[in-house]
Amino acid sequence: MAVVEIEIRANVAVIQVDNPPVNAISSQIRSGLVEAIEQIEDNNAVDRAILICRGRTFMAGADVREFSQQPQPPHLPEVTAAIEASHKPVTAVIHGQSLGGGLEIALACHYRIALAGSRLGLPEVKLGLLPGAGGTQRLPRLLGAEAALSMIVSGDPVSAEKALESGLIDGLCQLSTENPLADLFEYALDFAQHLDLSETSHRRLSLRSATAPNAGLYDQWRERYTKRQRGVDAPQACIDAIEAATSLPFDQGIARERELFLSLRGSDQSQALQHLFFAERRALRNTGVGTAQARPINCVAIIGAGTMGTGIAMSFANAGIPVTLLEIDPQALARGMDRIASQYAATVKRGKCSQDEAEQRRELIQGTTDYAQLARIDLVIEAVFEKLEVKQQVFEQLDRHCKPDAILATNTSYLDINQIAAVTSRPQQVLGLHFFSPANIMKLVEVIKADRTSDVAMSSVLQQLKRLGKVSVTAGVCHGFIGNRMYQSYQREVGLLMLEGAKPSQIDNALYQFGMAMGPLAVADLSGLDIGYLMRRSLDESKYEQRAFLIHDRLVESDRKGRKSGAGFYRYDASSTANQDDPEVLELIKTIATEQGVEQRSIDTEEIVQRCMLALINEAGHILDEGIAASAADIDLVYCHGYGFPKHRGGPMQLASCWGLAQVEKQIDELARTQGPRWWNASKSLRDAAQKNSW
Numbered sequence: 001m002a003v004v005e006i007e008i009r010a011n012v013a014v015i016q017v018d019n020p021p022v023n024a025i026s027s028q029i030r031s032g033l034v035e036a037i038e039q040i041e042d043n044n045a046v047d048r049a050i051l052i053c054r055g056r057t058f059m060a061g062a063d064v065r066e067f068s069q070q071p072q073p074p075h076l077p078e079v080t081a082a083i084e085a086s087h088k089p090v091t092a093v094i095h096g097q098s099l100g101g102g103l104e105i106a107l108a109c110h111y112r113i114a115l116a117g118s119r120l121g122l123p124e125v126k127l128g129l130l131p132g133a134g135g136t137q138r139l140p141r142l143l144g145a146e147a148a149l150s151m152i153v154s155g156d157p158v159s160a161e162k163a164l165e166s167g168l169i170d171g172l173c174q175l176s177t178e179n180p181l182a183d184l185f186e187y188a189l190d191f192a193q194h195l196d197l198s199e200t201s202h203r204r205l206s207l208r209s210a211t212a213p214n215a216g217l218y219d220q221w222r223e224r225y226t227k228r229q230r231g232v233d234a235p236q237a238c239i240d241a242i243e244a245a246t247s248l249p250f251d252q253g254i255a256r257e258r259e260l261f262l263s264l265r266g267s268d269q270s271q272a273l274q275h276l277f278f279a280e281r282r283a284l285r286n287t288g289v290g291t292a293q294a295r296p297i298n299c300v301a302i303i304g305a306g307t308m309g310t311g312i313a314m315s316f317a318n319a320g321i322p323v324t325l326l327e328i329d330p331q332a333l334a335r336g337m338d339r340i341a342s343q344y345a346a347t348v349k350r351g352k353c354s355q356d357e358a359e360q361r362r363e364l365i366q367g368t369t370d371y372a373q374l375a376r377i378d379l380v381i382e383a384v385f386e387k388l389e390v391k392q393q394v395f396e397q398l399d400r401h402c403k404p405d406a407i408l409a410t411n412t413s414y415l416d417i418n419q420i421a422a423v424t425s426r427p428q429q430v431l432g433l434h435f436f437s438p439a440n441i442m443k444l445v446e447v448i449k450a451d452r453t454s455d456v457a458m459s460s461v462l463q464q465l466k467r468l469g470k471v472s473v474t475a476g477v478c479h480g481f482i483g484n485r486m487y488q489s490y491q492r493e494v495g496l497l498m499l500e501g502a503k504p505s506q507i508d509n510a511l512y513q514f515g516m517a518m519g520p521l522a523v524a525d526l527s528g529l530d531i532g533y534l535m536r537r538s539l540d541e542s543k544y545e546q547r548a549f550l551i552h553d554r555l556v557e558s559d560r561k562g563r564k565s566g567a568g569f570y571r572y573d574a575s576s577t578a579n580q581d582d583p584e585v586l587e588l589i590k591t592i593a594t595e596q597g598v599e600q601r602s603i604d605t606e607e608i609v610q611r612c613m614l615a616l617i618n619e620a621g622h623i624l625d626e627g628i629a630a631s632a633a634d635i636d637l638v639y640c641h642g643y644g645f646p647k648h649r650g651g652p653m654q655l656a657s658c659w660g661l662a663q664v665e666k667q668i669d670e671l672a673r674t675q676g677p678r679w680w681n682a683s684k685s686l687r688d689a690a691q692k693n694s695w
């Protein structure tokens, strides 16, 4: 069938859209819809129409793939205008998702009905855009400014049930039989047949006026989003467009919406967010494990009831998967179970799930102190203390007690998984899972394929993580895998910059203003300086730049381990304010600089950001050279989902593309000249990328 077809049922024109997989609105659909409306207007046999989609969903938005091409007419605003201008009422019939342009088309229709369970939303803001086909003008005219702000600026969809309550849709078809789509079709025909045709022109939202909200509402939203999404343009533009809806006539409002849309459309921020959207989907597909058949995982066990272990246990329980939580020490187990109970209580308090749901999830987690209880488990994840010997002892136990085809995973941030696999009789079943804390909240998991891990084990775990809603990135074995290995380079530059004269607060502010969720020294204080200290003790000295960590080490040795000890790079007592430099630390930095013969100088924000970012980019290039990461996009996912890298910059590799890859190569070569080649040897991947102008 053509992407848009019309079928006549008595006096009703049924406009059907068919563009798998998600009915994204391509140029063919746009022209098909305009033609369909023209045909219906000319056809005297029909006096009303329904607009319905084939496949799994209503239109899920503009075709994002067309964004990088020259736009082809008709543009979406012309399509929505044509639908709304129809003299014969059109009813949008929604199932699955009605998102972005899909909802804008539905808003241009005279009526909207939906199947129970479907979702409606305007998520453009998440792609650095705003709804550019009248959505910012029609929604406030239908629901009022506040409800429109909440949908458009957050980008979060609402359920069909909520949409009925708010008046976004006019009818809800309940799921009652085995064939909900057939039921929806019958419901839609019946709904259309009962319309009062004299109402059609009143149903055009462009003819309604939107009431101006209370004074200050828009400024409150601007302020909220300045804090919530620092430096991100799209939410602010959405607010401006909605304000235009309540202060200007429709045509002028549409012109303002268009102007704002065009200013966002080609922006670096929007490109970065679209890059992440596709990177997430590619990561789900390209796992590097070919077509290996995944084995079902019906029950899991977690070893270790600390913060990490309990967070991982909750991730599984939240997806309805039973978990056995093992801890040798009964008191530690009791503490872990208490932590889980209080986390669920807090989730209920925040309104994130009901008391019943929380209870069901909690009951899915059963504690034990006995390895014999693991005999039937499909996947075991060890999350004990980060020390090779301790983990190896656990794996010996697991190998003894678990069934032969059980997959054994270690949650580690840098240890050699080959050495852990080697103590078992089943290295093909052993892999690494690097969760991020808090594991029940953070979406990223690095899935580490050791030398002998089988594709089946990888594929089974990746499928399971998808069920948990995680963003999984596959990585090879090396110290720190993708994320922490790069973070070590980032911290190295931070340490060297301090020695060269940048104050801790200056570094933190520069990177925070750039968009990082936290400055690197505030992060170090929060995680505990002793963790890095111990990790470095286990490293060969040739593997890292010792000078860069002398300040960290001296702080730990004088019992300044970070927040937990009341002081680290900063002080954490009643008399100090956040990120305020401590004169003692400034003095220590000066002393170490003198000892090391480093002449201090004044360093500006630009140099701080550039050196830290270039350190990440260059290390990432070496990671690609060694095949540790499969693609530059995977590295960006790791940074944006696990390390607080600003999503609107798309990750370090997208940043390099935005800065210009040839320019980045030149800057790294320059640093090799000024700082020495040890850490600034440009990777082959970067050199190749600079040649072809893409990663």
Ligand code: COA
Pocket: 021, 022, 024, 060, 061, 062, 063, 064, 065, 097, 099, 100, 101, 123, 124, 127, 129, 278, 281, 282, 285
């Ligand atoms: N344009 C082009 N392709 C799109 C698309 C869009 N708006 N939305 C989804 N796709 C593609 C995906 O890239 C994926 O392609 P692939 O199979 O080649 O990887 C495929 O459609 C299925 O999408 P996926 O996300 O894997 O399916 P899902 O069922 O998990 O989720 C949606 C479906 C619609 C909820 C989700 O894709 C989504 O949120 N899409 C974006 C919606 C949006 O932002 N619209 C506004 C655009 S301005």
